Amino acid sequence: MSYLEKTKEALQAEYDVVKAKFAACKDQNLKLNMARGKPGASQLDIVSDILGCFVDPAECFSDGIDARNYGELAGLPVARAYWADVLGCKPEQTFLGGTSSLKIMFDVISAAYTYGLRNSVRPWCKEEVVKFLCPSPGYDRHFKITESFGAELITVPMTADGPDMNVVEELVKDPQVKGIWCVPKYSNPDGIIYSEDTVARFANLKPAAPDFTIMWDNAYCVHEFEGDFIPFPDIISLCEKAGNPDMVFEFASTSKITFPGAGISVMAASEGNIAYFTDLFSVQMISHDKINQLRHVKYLKDKANTLALMKKHAEVLAPKFRMVIDMLEKEILPCGFGQWVSPKGGYFVSFNTLPGTAKRALALCKEAGVVMTPAGATFPYGKDPKDSNIRIAPSLPPVAELEKAMDVFCTCIKLAALEKLLNI
Amino acid sequence: MSYLEKTKEALQAEYDVVKAKFAACKDQNLKLNMARGKPGASQLDIVSDILGCFVDPAECFSDGIDARNYGELAGLPVARAYWADVLGCKPEQTFLGGTSSLKIMFDVISAAYTYGLRNSVRPWCKEEVVKFLCPSPGYDRHFKITESFGAELITVPMTADGPDMNVVEELVKDPQVKGIWCVPKYSNPDGIIYSEDTVARFANLKPAAPDFTIMWDNAYCVHEFEGDFIPFPDIISLCEKAGNPDMVFEFASTSKITFPGAGISVMAASEGNIAYFTDLFSVQMISHDKINQLRHVKYLKDKANTLALMKKHAEVLAPKFRMVIDMLEKEILPCGFGQWVSPKGGYFVSFNTLPGTAKRALALCKEAGVVMTPAGATFPYGKDPKDSNIRIAPSLPPVAELEKAMDVFCTCIKLAALEKLLNI
Numbered sequence: 001m002s003y004l005e006k007t008k009e010a011l012q013a014e015y016d017v018v019k020a021k022f023a024a025c026k027d028q029n030l031k032l033n034m035a036r037g038k039p040g041a042s043q044l045d046i047v048s049d050i051l052g053c054f055v056d057p058a059e060c061f062s063d064g065i066d067a068r069n070y071g072e073l074a075g076l077p078v079a080r081a082y083w084a085d086v087l088g089c090k091p092e093q094t095f096l097g098g099t100s101s102l103k104i105m106f107d108v109i110s111a112a113y114t115y116g117l118r119n120s121v122r123p124w125c126k127e128e129v130v131k132f133l134c135p136s137p138g139y140d141r142h143f144k145i146t147e148s149f150g151a152e153l154i155t156v157p158m159t160a161d162g163p164d165m166n167v168v169e170e171l172v173k174d175p176q177v178k179g180i181w182c183v184p185k186y187s188n189p190d191g192i193i194y195s196e197d198t199v200a201r202f203a204n205l206k207p208a209a210p211d212f213t214i215m216w217d218n219a220y221c222v223h224e225f226e227g228d229f230i231p232f233p234d235i236i237s238l239c240e241k242a243g244n245p246d247m248v249f250e251f252a253s254t255s256k257i258t259f260p261g262a263g264i265s266v267m268a269a270s271e272g273n274i275a276y277f278t279d280l281f282s283v284q285m286i287s288h289d290k291i292n293q294l295r296h297v298k299y300l301k302d303k304a305n306t307l308a309l310m311k312k313h314a315e316v317l318a319p320k321f322r323m324v325i326d327m328l329e330k331e332i333l334p335c336g337f338g339q340w341v342s343p344k345g346g347y348f349v350s351f352n353t354l355p356g357t358a359k360r361a362l363a364l365c366k367e368a369g370v371v372m373t374p375a376g377a378t379f380p381y382g383k384d385p386k387d388s389n390i391r392i393a394p395s396l397p398p399v400a401e402l403e404k405a406m407d408v409f410c411t412c413i414k415l416a417a418l419e420k421l422l423n424i
Numbered sequence: 425m426s427y428l429e430k431t432k433e434a435l436q437a438e439y440d441v442v443k444a445k446f447a448a449c450k451d452q453n454l455k456l457n458m459a460r461g462k463p464g465a466s467q468l469d470i471v472s473d474i475l476g477c478f479v480d481p482a483e484c485f486s487d488g489i490d491a492r493n494y495g496e497l498a499g500l501p502v503a504r505a506y507w508a509d510v511l512g513c514k515p516e517q518t519f520l521g522g523t524s525s526l527k528i529m530f531d532v533i534s535a536a537y538t539y540g541l542r543n544s545v546r547p548w549c550k551e552e553v554v555k556f557l558c559p560s561p562g563y564d565r566h567f568k569i570t571e572s573f574g575a576e577l578i579t580v581p582m583t584a585d586g587p588d589m590n591v592v593e594e595l596v597k598d599p600q601v602k603g604i605w606c607v608p609k610y611s612n613p614d615g616i617i618y619s620e621d622t623v624a625r626f627a628n629l630k631p632a633a634p635d636f637t638i639m640w641d642n643a644y645c646v647h648e649f650e651g652d653f654i655p656f657p658d659i660i661s662l663c664e665k666a667g668n669p670d671m672v673f674e675f676a677s678t679s680k681i682t683f684p685g686a687g688i689s690v691m692a693a694s695e696g697n698i699a700y701f702t703d704l705f706s707v708q709m710i711s712h713d714k715i716n717q718l719r720h721v722k723y724l725k726d727k728a729n730t731l732a733l734m735k736k737h738a739e740v741l742a743p744k745f746r747m748v749i750d751m752l753e754k755e756i757l758p759c760g761f762g763q764w765v766s767p768k769g770g771y772f773v774s775f776n777t778l779p780g781t782a783k784r785a786l787a788l789c790k791e792a793g794v795v796m797t798p799a800g801a802t803f804p805y806g807k808d809p810k811d812s813n814i815r816i817a818p819s820l821p822p823v824a825e826l827e828k829a830m831d832v833f834c835t836c837i838k839l840a841a842l843e844k845l846l847n848i
Contacts, residue, residue: 036494038493041490044484044490044492044493045481048481048484048492049481051478051480051481051715054475055475055476055479056475056476057468057469057472057475060468060472060475066465067686068468068684068686069462069463069465069468069683069684069685070460070462070679070684070685071685098522098523098713099522099712100709100710100712102708103522106708106709110534110538113538114534114537114538114549114572114573125549145707145708148538148707149538255494259492259493259715260492260493260710261493261494261710261711261712261713261714262491262492262713262714262715262716283530283565283568283569283572284526284527284530284569285524285527285530285685286524286526286684286685287685288522288523288524289522289523289685289686289713289716290685290686291683291686292713292716
């Protein structure tokens, strides 16, 4: 029976049971982690042959370029072609970064503050106020970047189709609103795919700020763990067709394709933006790691081959996500509170617990040795107004550990809810 | 006989000879490059076995850390230990960057502008004026970084012992003076090593600005091409002993040890600064490429082994520098103008031609198919007040090509000088 329909006595009885269960959990002295979207060791094993795929110096030459020396700031032509194939844009619309797409995102925002973007009237640091839209629940590291520059973060509600576009279209009428963070495919943490209509409305936005910027983090563009690859529209050409060619910067990396933090990243944008940023970035560095670019192109080859590799990752990830969903259905569903969606790709399950109990539930998890992403992290400034959303990241632990971790998690969710309902 | 002692008739006769020689140079249709400190292909061949030195996934584990996954923002302990060995500081005083030390330098200055440094009263972008000292001739990419943030660049003369410390000590009394660019060993382009006294005076500076910063780019710390390794003092501990622990940031990379732009870089600073920047950088990225860190540690092992490798680079570089000096001695010395110093390490020869003729000489070089670093580049804003200094970068072309390039160069130097002396 749902907790919400139980008598006080029945709740108290349930509390005693769950409290005892929690004590038993603690006695296991667990040390488990579901905090971050880190691939598990068996995923890393799958791709470890990348280490040996490029050992012959004769293969360092690509399009007449010696990848061993300085040069080609925007990346080797073969690496740009690889990303154009994956993202569905043109090679000239790509710029290869280092090992971290987050770092290029930071550098774009940092450049907007210091120098201004291509269509800026002035650098953002000279604006009185800069506001940035944060569809929430969302990715804490995105929000932190704009927060670190002093931007005012504005929460935009998420729907099953992506950010609430009615809200977005209204907010962009304010010229102080300079941009928005987006994860269009398997959004972090909701795991939803922006609908075709949502993407079209993004491309056709008419923001008041001439330098309004969509930060389109396509982190999970080929990251299905269930079912076949789902194609996604090329946001660069959609924005171009809508007369907003410079409005979007798309990002991706191989961090969850090969080795996290040791792969290659990319920024895709209009050719005008790529030229503008190639010029800005030329002050910062001579060129990125072309050896690693070549190694990755040799290993991943193209989109089709990358998708085949992602099927192997899926074999590892799918049972983990199934475990999470099964546990939630078995343990939480009967309690009559809590919402979640079963995603088919990405790295997270977004779970909404009884409002006002998320922080407490995760404190209990911590007490029982299970580390989760802090409650609130999925909202601007780390503050979830409902204290309800929790991001579950099941990729790191092996399935057996994950089962234990989810058992603790469900126990803590129930215990925190019971405490609240019983005013304990 | 020196040009400066020749009669007008003798100069005219020499002009006719050199002019004819220049025409002959042009007829060769050369396409040679002495513009940048790029290692030559044979140097890259020496180190290309690095590609195959790390292929076994079992070797990915270091100090219990799986280098294939996210984590360890400051770098793997073995990589920090490697740099501490090379630089003579403590591992805790190091922070591993990506493939480019220039990028970490940029990021430090950028952080100073956006957030302020550890001892800043306010971010530099909130200061009315920021002044930065640029010992000149110096490295154009250094100067460009501070210029891009709108700093006022102040030229400090170079002496045979390093920057003129009398001038530096005077200038740092101005609280608007926030820092100085330094290349302490084989300075770019002069190739001189800062004297012990100069280094001590740097460590003991008493700047008015609490956040005055020495950008200590130790780019050529192990880069002798003639003679044995010359030890250098650890600037971090010197500053600490002088009561200025946070005043210096040291930088280095393997760009001229293994592959340019595909190696590992490091920032060394006080533990307080490392903690401060680890916190700031955690907003920008999760971790740098630990696989490449491990690959480099496996390949380079330690300082002693690195120095042995540098001897191999020296075998390639020494004949190139000898060629440059020989040509200058043969062609320019008799002309009675022009100064240069024969360096024993680094990547450049700094040449001062007849004042007022450097730009013209390099325009002539370009006409004859030899690309050089633009005249003026070694001074703030790209403007050499004497129009005299030229940076020669002999590392890229093979010796045979270099001989041709230097022949063209000397011809153009003479022709430009003759034009000036004859008022042509």
